[in-house]
Amino acid sequence: MIDIIFIITLCLGSIIWVEIVRDLYHILAHNWQTLYRFHNWHHRVFDSNFNSVNKEIYRKAHWYNDVPESLVMIVFGTIPVTILWFLNISYWWFAELGSFYSLFFLLGAVARGLGISNIDKLTDFTHNPGEFSSLPSQWFVNRPYHWRHHFDNQKAYYSGTLTLIDKIMGTALSLKGKTIGVTGSSGTLGIAILKILHLNQAKIVAFSSQDKSIVLDINGNSLPVKTLVWETGQEYKLIDELSKIDILIINHGINVNNKKNIESIRQSYEINTFSGCRLMDLFIKTIKTNRDKACKEIWVNTSESEVIPAFSPLYELSKRALGNLVTLRRLDAPCIVRKLILGPFKSKLNPIGILSADWVAKKIIRDAKKDYRNIIVTINPATYLVFPLKELFQSFYFKIFTSKSFN
Known part of the structure; x- marks a missing residue:
């Protein structure tokens, strides 16, 4: 049994190794001008729908980029084999799988370079033209x-x-050049997120309920931010602006603390739950093209209160309801939907918060750039265990007992 596990590890490890080699070669090609002259042929091949613009350029791109890349994978794939053989480790020959795996990439690249008809459909799946289905x-x-x-x-x-x-x-x-809108921009976290987005070269848009333009302090310099004034219940007025947004961060909220009267209930659910859902639905209506599907995203601050008490019952209930609805809606959403599961940071809503809003914002952006779909930032270790389990089982439950709702 141990031998079988070891062999499987060798096989998978050798494949992962050559894939890492390929990615490092790709990174080098974009940062070493000599190599980029060859790699650039690959970027000249396609239009924005992945249609080949020229047959001659298409063939040269594979001779100049894909074939050398595959050869590098094969050569470096022999390194683990050589090390294991030198160390006289049993079953060393199974590590050859990485090189054999790379050989298929080489054969595919050669076939495309020769211009064999339709071979790209069998060997180059990531460049097939057509509408995105995922x-x-x-x-x-x-x-x-x-x-x-x-x-x-x-x-x-x-x-x-x-x-x-x-x-x-x-x-x-990548956030560079993307237009990113943030609701709740006049709040402590909203301001912090806008700053970090600006430093990541994003084009920022502030959505605020206060009739006052947002101005950021960036290293002692004032930066005016495009500010859109809106109010809950009138989200439909933002549809034209939302169509220009690449990433919508739904961050606004209210905390009535220990209140429980009917007006507090209405206000909590209207602002914390239903407003966010309406913004999601409006934003989803703007997703129409391949570019929209690939680049548009929604990030929703649902709070750690989805799974952990916040000692403010209406805040917990309304934010938990938002979190559950986001889990339900993102099953079939036509864009990536991320959740921000944030612990107690110091703000106007929570003056006794422990975390720094600036630190929380930096962690959110860092994790988003690593493509985390559920971004957890908290000091409570239980959240890191409880929330993923809750999200997994709840998503599974929703998927079984609901039908697709988005076209």
Whole structure:
């Protein structure tokens, strides 16, 4: 049994190793001008729908980029084999699987370079043209994920099959140049998020319920931010602005603390729950093209109170309801929907909070760039265990007993 486990580990490890080699080669190609002259042929091949623009360029791209890349994978795939053989470790030959795996990439690249008809449909899945039928994958590279490398940011989304390297480097999501709207922008966390987004070269838009323009203090310099004034119940007025947004961060909320009268109940659910849901639905209506499916996202601050008491019953109930509805709606949403599960940070809503809003904002952006779909930032270790289990079983339950709702 131990031998079988060891052999499987060798086989999988050798494949993961050559995939890492491929991704590192790709990164080098974008940062070493000599190599980029060859790699650039690959970026000249396709239009924004992954149609080949020129047959001659298409063939040259594979001779200049894909074939050398595959050869590098094969050569470096022999390193684990050599080390294991030198150390006289049993079953060392199973580590050859990485090189054999790479050989299939080489044969496919050669076939495409020769211009064999329709061979790309069998050997180059991430560049097949047509409408996207899925969203960017979290663990394995698919067409929408790789599309972003070509047409969103060539300095991100480097991974070829596994997204491991992008997650480690924080290049699994690029914020550069994206238009990002943040609700609750006049609050402590909203301001902190806007600052970090600006430092990540995003175009920021503040959504505020206060009739006052947002101005950020960036290293002692004042930065006016485009501010849109809105109020709950009139989200429909934002539809034109939402169509221009790439990432919508739903961050607004209210905390009535120990109140429990009917007006507090109405206010808590209207602001914390239903307003966020209406914004989600409006934003989803703006998703129409392949670019929208690949690049548009919704981030929802549902709070740690989804699973942990916040010592404010109506805040807990309304935020928990929002979290449950987000879990339900994102099953079939036509864009990536992330949850922000945040612990007690110091703010106007929570003056006794322990965490710094600036630190929380930095952690949110860092984890988003690693493509975490559930971003947990808290000092409570129980949340890191309880929330993923809750989300897993609840998603499974919702998926079984609901039908698809989005087209």
